[in-house]
Amino acid sequence: MKKFFLGFLLMVLMLPIAASAVYTSPLPTNIELLVMIARIADYLFWILLAISIVFIVYAGILFVTAAGNTEQVERARHIILYAVIGIIVAMLAYGIRTFLLQAGTP
Template sequence: MEKLIKLVPYYKVITRLGAIVLLLTLAFAPLGVMATDITDYSTNLGVSEENLDTQITNIIQWALGFLALVAVVMIIYGGFTWLTAAGNEERVEQAKKVISAAIIGLIIILLAWAIVWFVAQGVNDAAGGSGDG
C-alpha cells in the first residue's frame, strides 16, 4: 500500500500528460482531412500569390523603410535637443552626435535599399520575371 501511495504523484503526471496528448491528437486530427482538399485557400484568405523572392524583397524594403523612419525621428530628436540646450555645450555636443549618427544611419539604410533593389532585379531577371522586383 505504501508503494502505491508513493506512486500517486507519478500517476497524476502520467494522467495529465495522457490528457494533453489526447486533446492535441483530437485538435490536430482534422488537419489531415483538410490537407486533402484542393481548394485554393490563398484567394479566400487574401494571401498574395507572389513569388518568394518578391515577398522577401517586400519584407526587407518594409523593414528598411521603418528604419529610415527611425533615423528621421532621431534627426528630429537631435534637433530638438540642440534647440533646447540653452547654451549647454554638453547637450549641444550630444545633439550633434545624435544627428550625425542618424544621418550616417540614413545613408547606410539608403545604400542597403539600393543593394536590395539591384539584387532583386538581378534575381528577377535571371528567373525570367517581369522586372517588378
C-alpha cells in the first residue's frame, strides 16, 4: 500500500514537469532589444499619463472642497503643477523613444 501511495505521489508531482515540456512561449524569440525597450517605454508612458490624470482630478477635488482654505488651495495648485510637469516629461520621453526607434531602423 505504501508503494502505491509513493508511486501515486511521484506521478502527481511529475505531472507539471511533463506538461511544461509542451509549453511554448507566446513571445517571439527574435525581438530586437530596441523594440523591447520601446514597448516598455510605451507602457510606462501610458501608466505615467494615467497617474498624472488621477492627480489632476484629485487636485480638482481639493480645489472644490477648499472652502477658502488657502493652504489647501496652494496644495492643489502644486499638485496640478507637478502633474502637468509629469505629463510634459512623459511626452518628452515618448518623443525620445520615437526618435530612437526611427533612428535605429534603416
